[in-house]
Amino acid sequence: MPGQINILSAGAVSPGLVRVIDAFRSETGHDVAITFATAPELRKRLASGESADIVIAPPELLDELTKSGRAAAERVMVGRIGVGVMVRSDASAPRIATVEELKQSLLYSESIVFNQASTGLYIDNLFKRLGIAAQTEAKIARYADFAAVRDHVSKGQSNAIGFGATTVIVESADKGIKFVGPLPAEVQNYTAYAAVRTPDSGNDAVAFTDYLATPAAKSILRSAGIE
Numbered sequence: 001m002p003g004q005i006n007i008l009s010a011g012a013v014s015p016g017l018v019r020v021i022d023a024f025r026s027e028t029g030h031d032v033a034i035t036f037a038t039a040p041e042l043r044k045r046l047a048s049g050e051s052a053d054i055v056i057a058p059p060e061l062l063d064e065l066t067k068s069g070r071a072a073a074e075r076v077m078v079g080r081i082g083v084g085v086m087v088r089s090d091a092s093a094p095r096i097a098t099v100e101e102l103k104q105s106l107l108y109s110e111s112i113v114f115n116q117a118s119t120g121l122y123i124d125n126l127f128k129r130l131g132i133a134a135q136t137e138a139k140i141a142r143y144a145d146f147a148a149v150r151d152h153v154s155k156g157q158s159n160a161i162g163f164g165a166t167t168v169i170v171e172s173a174d175k176g177i178k179f180v181g182p183l184p185a186e187v188q189n190y191t192a193y194a195a196v197r198t199p200d201s202g203n204d205a206v207a208f209t210d211y212l213a214t215p216a217a218k219s220i221l222r223s224a225g226i227e
Contacts, residue, residue, distance in 0.1 A: 004031040005204050008045060009056035011036040011146060012081050012119075012165035013193050016224030017056070020217045028211075030204055038117035038145050046070065053201035054208060058118055062196050071196040076209045079218075079226035080190040083119055084166035085180040086150075091159045093180045099187055103130050110158035111139045113149050122189045123163050129187075153177050165191070167225045190227075 009017060014036050021032045035052075037045065039061050046055070046065065055062065055071060056078055065071035085096050094105035106112060106127075114120040120142060127133040143149050146164050153162040154176030162169075162177070169179045182188060195212055197205045211217055 003202070003204050004033055005054065005208050006052045007032060007034040007054045007056065007208075008042055008050070008052040009034055009036050010039050010042065010058065010193055012167055012191065013056060013078055013221075013226060015167045015171040016221040016226045017078070019220050019224065020212065023216065023220060024208060024211050028207060030207065032208065038115065040117055041144070051200065052198060053205040054195055054197055056193055056195045058191050058193060062194060065196065065198075069199070071198055075194040075196050076212045078193040078195055078212060079221050080192045081165045081167050081226055082188050082190050083122065083163055083183045084169045085183065086153055086162045086164060086169045086172075086177045087159065087180055088154055088156070089176050089178045091178075093178070094161055096181055097184065099130070099184050102184060102187070103132060106130075106136055106161060107132060109136075109139065109161045111141060111156065111160040112136055112162075113141045113143070113152045113160050114163040115146055115149050116142050116144055118191045119164055122191075126187055126189075150175060150177055170225060193226075 021034060024030060025032060039057055042057055043061055055065060062071060062075060066073055087093060095101040096105060114123045127136055141152055146168050149162050149164055150172050153160045166182055195209050197209060
């Protein structure tokens with residue numbers, strides 16, 4: 001009888017991955033337990049000795065795990081996700097179609113919100129590249145994860161501009177926010193995500209990573225915005 005597969009995963013891929021897991025369960029009968037967290041939180045959990053059969057994360061974290069012998073070298077690509085912009089559901093959408101429009105919208109915004117994971121690190125560097133870091137710093141709020149960013153945008157009194165992975169913004173349309181759109185192509189940033197098995201994983205974990213590579217799984221991921 002199939003055993004339980006324990007997965008630690010970055011949260012950005014959750015909209016598509018949850019549906020892939022549901023399909024995998026239906027087809028194989030395997031039980032899958034998954035915990036979602038930001039990449040920094042995943043790093044902390046794994047460093048503290050938390051175990052998992054499979055880790056799904058950006059390449060930088062997987063490189064660390066492989067070098068330390070805590071993950072196999074073989075990887076299965078899950079896909080890549082871009083950065084999107086959101087506002088409160090009843091707020092006017094800022095103009096972000098071009099880099100100049102994005103820049104002006106940020107300069108005139110009441111507050112700016114993003115996380116302290118891969119998306120937020122990119123946005124911080126982008127503001128420096130655009131030359132607006134000093135002008136915007138006082139109105140920036142940085143949170144540990146997307147849920148806190150979403151809550152700030154949806155429940156705040158100001159018309160905040162928030163940033164996050166496009167997948168989780170779209171998924172949160174019923175939680176008081178709306179998706180304005182992706183960053184302009186010239187400044188878009190994609191984060192790639194892949195799955196690796198740990199040394200303690202068994203054949204059940206192999207079955208899941210093999211399933212991730214199937215056309216059926218790729219189709220589900222694409223429909224959730226994971227390219």
